[in-house]
Amino acid sequence: MTTIPLIIGLVLGAAVLVGYVLVMIGMRQEDRRMSLGGVPPTRAAGLARRVTGCHVRG
Known part of the structure; x- marks a missing residue:
């Protein structure tokens, strides 16, 4: 049961990276x-x- 938060954290960390x-x-x-x-x-x-907020609108 303690491995589920670890796996979720690793997946989220990889997505951010x-x-x-x-x-x-x-x-x-x-x-x-x-x-x-x-x-x-x-x-x-x-x-x-x-x-970064440098997109062109229009």
Whole structure:
């Protein structure tokens, strides 16, 4: 019974880590292109814009 919270914690930790890596990849792609005014080139870049608040509305 004590292993269930441990497994849930590990799964949530892995999900946070994967999300962090995706945002970092997207930020690096945006940094190379210097193009925050247009449509994001990849999904990772779009996720990075959403998380950091630099997304284009419209």
